[in-house]
Amino acid sequence: MxxxxxxxxxxxxxxxxxxxETELEYVNPYTLLVAVALSAQATDVGVNKATRSLFAKVTTPQQMLDLGEDGLKQHIKTIGLFNTKAKNIIAAAQILVDDFGGEVPEEREKLETLPGVGRKTANVVLNVAYGQPTxxxxxxxxxxxxxxxxxxxxxxxxxxxxxxxxxxxxxxxxxxxxxxxxxxxxxxxxxxxxxxxxxxxxCAYKPKTSAPKAKSSNAPAAR
Missing domain, CATH: 1.10.1670.10 (Helix-hairpin-Helix base-excision DNA repair enzymes (C-terminal))
Incomplete structure (x- = not known):
């Protein structure tokens, strides 16, 4: 182009x-991080349904640790790969508490040290939470x-x-x-x-699609 x-x-x-704006619901940078991690191979709608009750109780890494892995699973069990995601989220929460003072870092390299956080997740957090041009x-x-x-x-x-x-x-x-x-x-x-x-x-895409034709009704008119 x-x-x-x-x-x-x-x-x-x-x-x-x-x-x-993102269609994921979140309260702060930490809940955004959790929501994005949960959204892998899942829809934003499905994640939002699961996190509404979760984020009413949990908004910090320490609160996530207090909830525990089993407690987290009860909130996110409708989301695909929830067992693995729960394990990673709890492990990441521990690192955030131990190494980052409970705060979500603003550097991609540091974000990518967290379990379950790859480049895509890090970029979303940096862009949405911190306004970085990622x-x-x-x-x-x-x-x-x-x-x-x-x-x-x-x-x-x-x-x-x-x-x-x-x-x-x-x-x-x-x-x-x-x-x-x-x-x-x-x-x-x-x-x-x-x-x-x-x-x-x-756009370079060819062929362009046309508007769908209106469905005709062959039903007899009501009398």
Whole structure:
């Protein structure tokens, strides 16, 4: 995608949604970290249902340790891979208490030392909690970046580095959310809704999909 088109791409997404936000519910940087860790291979909706009661009781690493692994499992048992996630969350809480004074660090390298926290999770926390210009490449962003031609790449890290390079400064902070929401609701995996896409004319994807035809009713009229 040409430089001018990249700017216009983001400008239109920004115009449609000037202040995008994560759809994960959280209270503070720590609960955000937990929510993002739980969202791996799960939906934001499913995570939110599980964490509403959890975050009513737990908002700090020490409170998580007090709850314990078994107590945590009772809250998150509806989420995929909950046993492994519970183990990692408790282990991470212990490290946060022991090594970071119970605070969530603002550096990617330190975040990635926590069990269950990879580059993507760290990038989300840095962007959402601390306003850093990071882009966490999930399946939605990976698809949008490649399908549109915005930032083609063979793997998430390659796409992330390319996005960081091509995204204009005015749009860096919110780029992550614009792209993920675009992929989640318009540029869908199985059938992108090109007919209502605000950036369809800038996109390299072919063929563009057309609006679905209205279903006709052959039922006899009521008398």
């Amino acid at each position: 040409k430089k001018a088109d990249v700017f216009e791409f983001y400008r239109r997404l920004a115009e449609a949604n000037p202040a995008p 882009i966490a490449v999930d399946t939605h962003i990976f698809r949008v970046a490649n399908r549109t031609g915005l930032a083609p790449g063979k793997n998430p890290l390659e796409v992330e580095l390319t996005l960081a390079k091509v995204t204009p400064d005015p749009f860096v902070t919110h780029a992550h959310h614009w792209l993920i929401l675009h992929g989640r609701y318009i540029c869908k995996a199985r059938l992108p809704e090109c007919w209502r896409c605000p950036v369809a004319d800038l």
